[in-house]
Amino acid sequence: MGNTAILRVENLTKDFGGLRALDRVDFAVAENQIKALIGPNGAGKTTLFNVIGGFLFPTDGKVFFQEEEVTYLKTHLLSKKGIGRTFQTPQIVLDMSVLDNVMVGFYLQTKSEFIASGLKLKKTIREEERVREKSLEILDSLNLRREATLEARRLPFAQMRLVEIGRALAINPKILLLDEPSAGLNPYETEQMGEVLKKYKDLGVTILFIEHDIDLVMRISDEIVVLNHGQKIAEGTPTQIRTDAKVISSYLGEAKQAHA
Amino acid sequence: MILTNLFQVLFSGITIGCIYALMALGFHIVYITIKNVNFAFGMFVSLGGLIGYALVTQLQLNFFVALLIVAVAGGIAGYLFERSIVRPIFDRPILTFIICTLAIGEVIENGSSLLWGSEALPCKAFTNNVPLDLFGVKIFPQNLWILGLTLFAVIGAKIYFNFTLTGKAMRATANNRLAARLCGINPLRVSSFAFISSLSLGLFAGMIFSPITFAGGFVGIHYTVLGFTGAILGGITSSTGSILGGLLLGIVEALFRGFITTRHTEAFMMMILLLILLLLPQGLFRVRSEE
Amino acid sequence: MFGTIRLKELLIYAFGVSLFFSFIILANIKWLDIGIHVGIYFIVATGLTILLGMAGQISIGHAAFFGIGAYSSGLLTSTWDLNFWIAGPLSVIFAGIGGYLVGLTSIRLRHDSLAMATIAFQVIFSVLVYEWVEVTGGPAGFGNIPVPSIGTFKIDTETKYFLFVSIIALGVFLFSRNLISRRIGRVLISIRENEVVSSSIGINVPKYKLKVFTLSAMYAGVGGVLFAHYARFISPTSFTIHFSFAFLVMVLVGGRRHILGAFFGSIFVTILPEFLRLVSSFSLFPVSLREIFTNYTYHLIIYGLLVYFSLVLLPKGIYGLGVSVFQKRL
Numbered sequence: 001m002g003n004t005a006i007l008r009v010e011n012l013t014k015d016f017g018g019l020r021a022l023d024r025v026d027f028a029v030a031e032n033q034i035k036a037l038i039g040p041n042g043a044g045k046t047t048l049f050n051v052i053g054g055f056l057f058p059t060d061g062k063v064f065f066q067e068e069e070v071t072y073l074k075t076h077l078l079s080k081k082g083i084g085r086t087f088q089t090p091q092i093v094l095d096m097s098v099l100d101n102v103m104v105g106f107y108l109q110t111k112s113e114f115i116a117s118g119l120k121l122k123k124t125i126r127e128e129e130r131v132r133e134k135s136l137e138i139l140d141s142l143n144l145r146r147e148a149t150l151e152a153r154r155l156p157f158a159q160m161r162l163v164e165i166g167r168a169l170a171i172n173p174k175i176l177l178l179d180e181p182s183a184g185l186n187p188y189e190t191e192q193m194g195e196v197l198k199k200y201k202d203l204g205v206t207i208l209f210i211e212h213d214i215d216l217v218m219r220i221s222d223e224i225v226v227l228n229h230g231q232k233i234a235e236g237t238p239t240q241i242r243t244d245a246k247v248i249s250s251y252l253g254e255a256k257q258a259h260a
Numbered sequence: 261m262i263l264t265n266l267f268q269v270l271f272s273g274i275t276i277g278c279i280y281a282l283m284a285l286g287f288h289i290v291y292i293t294i295k296n297v298n299f300a301f302g303m304f305v306s307l308g309g310l311i312g313y314a315l316v317t318q319l320q321l322n323f324f325v326a327l328l329i330v331a332v333a334g335g336i337a338g339y340l341f342e343r344s345i346v347r348p349i350f351d352r353p354i355l356t357f358i359i360c361t362l363a364i365g366e367v368i369e370n371g372s373s374l375l376w377g378s379e380a381l382p383c384k385a386f387t388n389n390v391p392l393d394l395f396g397v398k399i400f401p402q403n404l405w406i407l408g409l410t411l412f413a414v415i416g417a418k419i420y421f422n423f424t425l426t427g428k429a430m431r432a433t434a435n436n437r438l439a440a441r442l443c444g445i446n447p448l449r450v451s452s453f454a455f456i457s458s459l460s461l462g463l464f465a466g467m468i469f470s471p472i473t474f475a476g477g478f479v480g481i482h483y484t485v486l487g488f489t490g491a492i493l494g495g496i497t498s499s500t501g502s503i504l505g506g507l508l509l510g511i512v513e514a515l516f517r518g519f520i521t522t523r524h525t526e527a528f529m530m531m532i533l534l535l536i537l538l539l540l541p542q543g544l545f546r547v548r549s550e551e
Numbered sequence: 552m553f554g555t556i557r558l559k560e561l562l563i564y565a566f567g568v569s570l571f572f573s574f575i576i577l578a579n580i581k582w583l584d585i586g587i588h589v590g591i592y593f594i595v596a597t598g599l600t601i602l603l604g605m606a607g608q609i610s611i612g613h614a615a616f617f618g619i620g621a622y623s624s625g626l627l628t629s630t631w632d633l634n635f636w637i638a639g640p641l642s643v644i645f646a647g648i649g650g651y652l653v654g655l656t657s658i659r660l661r662h663d664s665l666a667m668a669t670i671a672f673q674v675i676f677s678v679l680v681y682e683w684v685e686v687t688g689g690p691a692g693f694g695n696i697p698v699p700s701i702g703t704f705k706i707d708t709e710t711k712y713f714l715f716v717s718i719i720a721l722g723v724f725l726f727s728r729n730l731i732s733r734r735i736g737r738v739l740i741s742i743r744e745n746e747v748v749s750s751s752i753g754i755n756v757p758k759y760k761l762k763v764f765t766l767s768a769m770y771a772g773v774g775g776v777l778f779a780h781y782a783r784f785i786s787p788t789s790f791t792i793h794f795s796f797a798f799l800v801m802v803l804v805g806g807r808r809h810i811l812g813a814f815f816g817s818i819f820v821t822i823l824p825e826f827l828r829l830v831s832s833f834s835l836f837p838v839s840l841r842e843i844f845t846n847y848t849y850h851l852i853i854y855g856l857l858v859y860f861s862l863v864l865l866p867k868g869i870y871g872l873g874v875s876v877f878q879k880r881l
Contacts (some may be wrong), residue, residue: 079751093744112733167752220685348863352862362799366851370852481670485667485671526674527679528669
C-alpha cells in the first residue's frame with residue numbers, strides 16, 4: 001500500500017450509555033480507492049460514519065483526514081476539508097428542482113452573501129452562471145440532465161439517490177462517504193450505481209461506502225472492512241474477505257438465524 | 261414584620277404555583293405524547309375560568325358541580341381538539357402544529373370574548389372568602405381551595421400514570437409510533453387520552469384560579485407561556501419535574517412581585533423563560549426513573 | 552423552478568402594477584390610506600416570509616421588530632430632532648440588532664422553544680414601551696413625529712406617502728427576489744428542510760440563522776419607520792402580539808413558500824375587513840350576518856380559521872392556489 005491514507009481512524013470507540021457501538025476500530029482508506037464497509041445490521045457502520053462526519057464525537061480514539069486530526073471538527077468544517085456524505089435515505093430538498101439541489105452543494109465554492117445577492121451585483125451573476133454550468137455537468141455525468149428543472153419530489157427513488165450524490169460531488173470532495181447507495185434500488189439500478197461510483201473513482205474521488213449488497217461490494221471495491229458488534233473483524237481485498245473464516249461465520253450465522 | 265411579609269408572599273406564590281403546576285402538567289402530558297407544544301393551551305385555561313364564571317357567578321350553581329362540569333367540558337374539548345385539529349396534521353412538520361394551535365388559540369380567545377366580552381370578569385370565590393389570620397399572615401380560603409384541589413388533581417394524575425400503563429404508552433407513542441403499535445398500543449387512543457386529560461386539567465386550573473385573578477381578559481397567551489415555562493423549568497419530560505417547576509415558578513413570581521415591583525413582573529418572567537431555555541433546557545428536576 | 556415561472560410572475564406583476572395605478576388614479580384618501588398600509592405590511596410580511604417560509608424559523612414576535620423601528624425613528628426625529636434620513640436607517644439597524652438577539656436563541660432551540668422565546672421577546676418589548684413612560688410615553692404613546700422631507704419637499708400628503716412607500720416596497724421586493732432566487736435562497740431552504748444535512752454540505756447553519764433573523768427584523772424595522780412617520784402618533788397597542796399574529800396570517804394565508812405570497816397576504820389582511828364591510832352594507836344583505844362582517848373580533852376568528860385551513864389544505868397559500876389554477880389551464 002504505497003498510497004497515502006486519505007482517511008484514517010485510530011482506536012475509535014463510541015459508547016451510548018451502556019451500549020458500546022464502536023469498539024477500538026482501526027482502519028485507513030487509501031487515496032483514490034473504493035473501500036466498502038460491511039457488516040450485519042447494528043454492527044456500527046452508520047455510527048462510524050456519523051463519528052467521521054462530525055455528527056457525533058467519539059468516546060475514545062481519533063479520526064485523521066489527510067494526516068490531520070479532525071476528530072472534534074464540526075460537520076460543516078469537515079465538508080470544507082473535502083469530506084462529502086450521503087445518507088441512508090436520500091436527504092434532498094423535495095421542494096427545489098434537481099438542478100437547485102446540486103447547485104446548493106456548491107455553497108462552499110461561492111461567496112455571494114446577502115447584500116451582494118440582493119443587489120444582484122455582476123460578480124453574483126457570474127458566480128451563479130458558473131455554478132449552474134458545473135451543476136449541469138454533474139447532472140450530465142449522472143444521466144440526470146433531462147430532469148434538471150423538475151421538482152425533486154417527482155423523481156423516482158433511484159434518481160433521488162443520484163441527485164444526493166450529485167450534491168455531494170458538488171463540494172468537490174476528496175472522499176465520499178456513501179451510506180447504502182444501493183438500498184432500494186433494483187438490480188439494474190444497482191449496476192448503474194456501481195458504474196457511477198467507478199467512474200468517479202477514475203476521476204480521482206476516493207469512496208468509502210456502507211453496503212449490504214455483497215455482489216456490488218465484491219464487484220467494485222478495492223478493499224473491504226468488515227464490522228460486527230462495533231468491532232473490526234476483517235479487512236482486505238474482496239478475495240481475502242470472501243474466504244475469511246470470521247466473516248463467513250458472522251454472516252453465515254446471520255443467515256442461519258434468518259432461516260430459523 | 262418582614263417575616264410575615266415573606267410568608268404572605270410565599271403563600272401567594274405557592275397558590276399561583278399550583279396553577280402553574282397544573283398547567284405545566286398539562287404541557288407535559290401532551291409533550292411526552294407528541295413531542296410538541298399546544299399553543300392554544302392557555303386559551304383553554306382562560307376558557308375554564310369563563311365557563312366557571314358563567315356557571316357559578318351567573319347561574320349560581322354550586323361550585324363543586326360547576327367544577328365537575330368544567331373538568332368534563334375540558335375532557336370533551338380535549339377530545340374534539342384532538343380529533344379535529346391534532347389528527348389531520350399528525351405527520352406534518354413540527355412547525356405546522358405550533359402555528360395551527362396558535363391560530364386555534366386565537367379563535368378560541370376571540371370567540372370567548374364574543375360570548376363574555378373582552379373585559380376581565382371578577383369571579384366569586386368558592387366559599388365565603390373571609391381570610392383567616394395566621395400569625396399576621398392572611399390566609400384566604402380560596403387559596404386553600406386551590407392548594408387542596410391541585411393536590412387532589414396531581415395525586416389523581418400521578419396514581420393514574422403510575423398504576424396504569426398510560427404514561428409508558430404515551431412515551432412509547434412519542435418515540436416510535438410503529439413500534440408502539442406493535443406492542444399493542446393504539447397511538448390514536450393514546451393521543452386522544454393525552455389531550456382529554458391535558459385540556460381537562462387546563463380548564464380545571466382556569467376555574468379554580470379565576471376567583472383570585474379574573475376570568476377572561478385576553479390572557480391566554482400569558483398562561484400558555486407561563487405554563488410552558490413552569491414545565492421547562494422543572495423538566496418537561498418528567499411529570500414530577502413539571503409540577504415542581506410550576507410551583508417554583510409561582511414562588512419566584514410572587515417573590516419578584518412582592519419584593520421588587522409589580523409593574524415589570526411580566527417582563528421578568530419572560531427573562532426567566534429565556535434564561536431557562538438557554539442555560540437549563542433540561543430542567544432542574546429531571547427524574548431519571550421516568551426516562 | 553426559480554427561473555421557469557416567468558409567465559405566472561408576469562401576470563402577478565401586471566396585477567400589482569394595475570393595482571398600484573388604480574390607487575393613484577382613485578386618489579381617494581381612504582384607499583390611499585389602505586394602500587399605504589398594504590405597502591408597509593408587505594415589507595414586513597416579506598421579511599417574515601424569508602424567515603419562516605424560506606428558512607423555516609418561527610417568529611411570533613415580529614411586531615416587536617416593527618415596533619423597534621417605529622419607536623426608534625419616532626423618538627429620534629421628534630425628541631432628538633434627528634433628520635429622518637439618518638434616524639430611519641439607524642432605526643432599521645436597531646431593529647436588526649433585536650433580530651440578531653432573537654437569532655442567537657434560535658441557534659440552540661427547537662421549534663417549540665424558539666416559538667416561546669420569540670413570544671418572550673415580544674412581551675418584553677411590549678412591557679418596555681408600556682412602562683418606560685419617560686421615553687416612550689407609556690400607554691398613551693407619543694406624537695409629533697415629523698413627516699419625512701427631502702430638503703424643502705415634504706412627503707406630507709397621502710398620495711406622496713403612497714408613492715414613497717411604493718418605491719421602497721418595490722425596492723424591497725426586488726432585493727428579496729434576487730436574494731431568494733440564488734445561492735442564499737437555496738441555503739436557507741436547505742436549512743429549513745434539514746439542518747444536519749445542510750452542515751454536511753458545508754453550510755454554517757448558526758451563522759445563517761443569525762443573518763436571516765437579523766435581515767427579517769430589519770425588514771420589519773423598515774415597515775415600522777414608514778408606519779411611524781405616516782401615523783405620526785404611535786402607541787403600544789399597535790405593536791402587540793396580536794399584530795405579530797396578523798403578520799403570521801399574512802405570510803401563511805398569502806403563501807409562505809414564495810416571495811410573492813407576502814403581496815397577497817398583506818392585501819388580504821388589510822382589505823378583507825374593508826371588503827366585508829362593503830358587502831355587508833348592501834341593502835340585500837341579511838341583517839343577522841351584518842354583525843359578523845363588521846365586527847373586528849369576527850375578522851380575527853376568520854383569520855385564525857383561515858390559517859388553520861390553509862395549513863391543513865393549502866400549504867402554498869393563495870399564491871399556490873393561483874399557481875395550480877394556472878397550471879390546470881395550461
